[in-house]
Amino acid sequence: MVGTSTPSGPSGAATAQAPRQKLALAAMLFAVSMTFIDQTIVSIAAPSITDELGLSASGMQWVVNAYLLALAAFFALGGRLSDLFGHRRIMLLGTLLFVVSSVLCGCAPAGDFAQTWLIIFRATQGLGAALMFPAALAVVVAVFPVDRRGRALALFFGLSGALTAIGPLLGGWLTQWTWRAIFWVNVPVAVVAIVLTVLARIPEKRRPERLDVVGAVLVATGMGLSVLGFQQASAWGWSSVTTWACIVGGLVILVLCIGYERRTAHPLVNLDVFRDRAFTVDSLVLFFAMLAFVPVFFFASVYAQVSLSASPNQAALFLLYFFLGFGLASQWGGKILDKRGARPAMKIGCALGAVGFFLWAQKLTDLSMHDQWPYAAISGAGIGFLLAPASTDAVNRSIGASYGEVTGITQTVRNYAAAVGMAVFGTVLTHVSTDRITSTLQERGLPPAEAEATAGHVAEAITGHPDGQGPTGDGPVAKALQGAGDAIRMDFAEANQWVFYGMAIALAIAFLCALAHPGTRVTEQPPQD
Template sequence: MGSQPARGVSAPATASQSLTLAAMMFAVSMTFIDQTIVSIAAPSIIRELGLSATGMQWVVNAYLLALAAFFALGGRLADILGHKRMMLIGTLTFVIASALCGAVPKGSGAEAWLIIFRAVQGLGAALMFPAALAVVVEVFPLERRGRALALFFGVAGGLTALGPILGGWLTSWTWRAIFWVNVPVAIVAVTLTLLARIRNTPRPEPIDWPGAVLVAVGMGLSVLGLQQASTWGWHSAATWLCIGFGLVFLVVFVLVEQRAADPLIKTRVFADRAFAVDNAVLFFAMMAFVPVFFFASVYAQVALGYTANQAGLYLLVFFAGFAPGSQLGGRMLDQRGAKSPMLLGTALGAVGFAFWAARITDLSLGAQWWCIVMGGAGIGLLLTPASTDAVNRAIDASYGEVTGITQTVRNYSASLSLAVLGTILLNTTTSKITTTLTGQGLPSGVAHSTAKSITQNLTGSSGGAAPAGVSTSTLDAIRLDFAEGNRYVLYGMAIALAVAFLCARLHPGTRVTRTPQDAEEPAQAHLNPGTGEGRRGA
């Protein structure tokens, strides 16, 4: 008789944990897919709605800007209002905005409509993602958390590569479907969340609104400057004013937070050496992980001559390494702590990307696949340990807050990398195509202007379409020039991962054996025996 209560707690709790993990993965899958799916549909959207190329760029950027600006606030609100409640609010905000994006009317107001609701989508994602990750952390006990989050990041991250494939298939029916597809996914996520009967755990505290404004303006301006650098140019005053003022706002934010009674971010968490190292590793590793989808997709279409759908399959090769690497990284985290998988992952990733760069001019997937798999495995190995170890070190179990920090670091790093590596690709490819055209007899001035136009067409809103109206031999030479430009991009990613390796070596190697939440109550207590219902509802 004495053992029956234990069995009564264990089985329902395990079932609810599985439902919880599935629910959170469905929810965040929408945010990952939407980072890449819209770019594939860009030409169709431009044709039907009559959008300008600049307007279409803002449709893409509005989502990413809002995501970067509001992640920190989303994480803090999740802790204050409760992780389950904020996850549901973020999901509903995201899916309503998605439906409205798909319902954009034709006419003069279409561009503004689409940009506004894409920004609302980004806001919804910023509210949802930290809360969803915090729910997983809260429900799973420390000894099982690494494997749970490995599955969370492995599946959710893999869905990023599905964006181009899904986008191409849906666009063949109607581009509006790329937004409407989020509706059934959100319904599944909300349904599973309610079935899991997750306990909501609000912690009423004042909200640091001055801090929220400062970090939103600072992140928004600096990310805007980085994103627009390719359009405005690095010589533009607007580029540097946005980046400069953004950084000033962020510095003021840090100073204000150190004096605030109830700060948006408890900056003293960075005094934990392991937490600081985890975020440094994430910062440099994300310079490779997030931008690789854009660069590899365009490379596949231009240099290899793939269709958009085939380019999506090219990206899936990366996840042939990423998925098992993520699972291994989670197990290593649970058994040994974060340092070992971070060291192995950054080293393997750096070598894989370096070999990929060396093979990139062999215009064949057969010559590259093992390098791509190696690079993916390295990223998979380090991502879960670095993210989970950082969250485990939350002060007072502020899981939403530290998730907001790590996601802000990741998004800022990706924006910086896309801007810098994009400029390297643009300049290198332009230079090489200029050399090719002058070798075919064009005057240097004409060759340079033509090369610049071709390069901008390859990397711009055309979705990576190779230039038309040129001879086969010239087209082959341009494809090789573009591949050589991408070689420098991949070497840049390898260097970033090598720096991440040096950062990982500074990790103290200590393991979190008891979190602030564990000190208060077991993780299973978030689910009531028999029903899985928490002591406090949403």
Template sequence: MLFAVAMIFVDQTIVSIAAPSIVEDVGLTSSGMQRVVNAYLLALAAFFALGGRLADVLGHRRAVVSGTLVFVAASLLCSAAPAGDLAESWLVLFRAAQGLGAALVYPAALAVVVEAFPVGERGRAVALFIVLASGFTVLGPLLGGWLTVWTWRAIFWVNVPMAAVALVLTRLAHVPSVRRPERVDVPGAVLIALGMGLSVLGLQQASSWGWSAPATWACVGGGLAVLAVFCRYELRTEQPLVTLRVFRERAFTADVLVLFFASLTLLPVMFFASVYAQTALSASPIQAGLYLLSFFAGFGIAAQGGGRILDKRGARPAMLLGTAFGCAGFALWGAKLTDLSPHAQWPYAVLAGAGIGLLLSPASTDTVNRAIGASYGEVTGVTQTVRNYAAAVGMAVYGTVLIHVTTDRVAATLSAAGASAGEVRGAARAVAEAVTGHPDDHRPTGEGPTAALMRGAMGAFRADFAEGNQWVFYGMALALGMAFLCALLHPGTRVTDGPTGAATDGTTDARREDARRDDRP
């Protein structure tokens, strides 16, 4: 299962590193490349609930194998992208297909791991799985930097050997594949995909459309309205895509809220820290990957501790400690970004990583342990939908904040250097978009006064970009502060093995009766 999910985690970051080479080789616009990067994450968010349901309907082994084949086929097609007008549509389509394959693989893979261990050992087992699987995320920048020197197409070829090993090991391990013959809720799948896609699109485009633009709020508001319709529909259908009654349980709801706010930081920090290192610290792609290792060092060490706390004391203590450490870590890390010294930052990066590591496994495992009718694939699909939707929202909001703050700081730098008000307006936006990874085709050229000032102020621009990132990291600290408040809502009950092997924790008789009805033929 680790080899099966390795591709998913590597692909979350590897394409961002290779983006400049892809733009140059196939002739994408900057906005087109942004859509390519976001297509994968949006597809993950939109289809995870469907993937969790299909994992139950098809059986976990079949879902892992099918998803792996879809993922690797889409990877090969991405690597074959043609140059010219067709390039953007081609890459967006097959990056989304990769997301669909990943949405099939991950819920089923985690469900296999969960079912392989008794409740008392799941905390440590799932913690180890999540640590090792998440560790592949940091390989994205490292592999991307190394492979792009050869050809950007190789970043997709690397998925082929990982898929081959995953398929062979899945067969050798005799992974069980028990099917739950149920109807797949196609209307629900369409509604959740449309709602999430629209809302995230509005947040992503806010930096270019503007927060006051009707199109921005039409997308955000329309997406949220569609999600409300989705919830109403799911409550009325007999075999819903998402069993919303799991949210009746206070502990489950608290777990999911903690995962939502924590996920506003986990994947976004990989992207923004990597871009910060390459821009503000002038690091190479490989050095940027190494910069992230301190975060993962704290994450990996603390995750095992979080699993042990879950097994002995339940999820609540681990989530409270993790959110508190993470909030402090990101706030202190952000305060040091403007020093432009990685040596001054690593202790706080370790603390931030430790906070995420402490809470992630307990919150994820506790939700699965509380699955109604032992539908591990379904509940995993719910939690991963929430996590990936939050990551997409975080990427969109933080990206908008970064561009706006950097634009304001660059404008102040140019004004202080003597540029006129007319020159400052366009030049500041061009510089901000260039350093945040969204280059503009209309940046100043030639030997005019602004171009000369810009050449002389590059050091100041790096500091301006670092200050923009500072607000992004403060936003991540705020998100973990919200997660701490949500962790306080958890009742602190523990899940143990009941007499029949079902997960119980003193919940109501009504809930247990719901579970028994779900298990009837």
């Protein structure tokens, strides 16, 4: 069995491996919890950071995006380095880089250099996360045998995914003391992760191959450019030449990278894994599911603040309904995977998620948080059922037990889909809400130009409040809500319906992809190199 010692007797083996596996899983959960929380915690503290350091609205947006951009660009590299130099070693390196960068972010000086300082160390924080996460996932895969891996990874994804909802809650609470604490809080978490990793005595295995530097540069450049284009589409506009230069240029570089990777002896990404039909289906299901999974945090939170007049902390509690279903279903999905394979769990999850988002969309105009919780929970359950089975099945099919490489691929797919989902759904919400609110304000006597400008401010709530004030503050958004009241809240809710219907469609497409899964199961450990 991979990742365990071999005592003389069966009972001794069971006794020796159980504590090690549990410690390893706990260590990896503590490590990756930081990466999940940091995806959302900074957005809550953005107004405080902007006010204290005097950042521009666009500069604050770059502070948020720098982390996500580096994360997307370097995931594949992190997975490959994990294979070449050892999963445990790269996980510890990533953790150290992440926590040092966090401390430096919290120590940002006041003055003209503050914005540059934060952007640089948010980017290195993202690089640390890109090294840490695929290595941590590979550790869990290597330590647990195939027949127990589904439940272990269900717990891994269930708990770590649910931590994304803690970000806004923790951010709101810590920011009341100082915004710098949202970065410093990573220090004790990292210490626990490192101590547990050492105690777990995780076995190390390296692959004697060289690093494909050219492939790493091409993947990072292509992913970085295209994700940058999607991230900035709302600010630059979809008609901007710069937007499409980044997106198309990045995709062209990725196509060139595919050609290069097929010719090199030791590629960064072994594309032969896509010859496995099941792996390709797993990747497609993850892509379409992630179009909804990550964006729903942002869109549901903004909807709650604008349409339900909720505070940021109340909006975070609203998301807990989603994670209630997600956490419970992730455990069931893992059990189904271990007993019956990935196909049944993915089909159930995709179908449940599509139905959940569809019903949730219909309830958005009720403007009642209480009435929506069952549908939020159903939507979360759908994602919970499919996430761990699709990810685990993909990793189980890795070539030559190249766990780091394959986890790097699957996480790159997930992050790329999240960037696409945020950009596309953000554009839909902006245009629909602007049109509806403009009509409402014109009906109340505002001149067309003023009505459109005010409607634009409300729609911009989705991008992190670039006017410096959220819907519960004193900016144009809050003033518009005070002036037009329930009418604008309803307009925004109706615009969000389009987004949630889009998420339902994404899950429906994922369901169609899941039907193409051959249904075969991986029941034995892949051969070790």
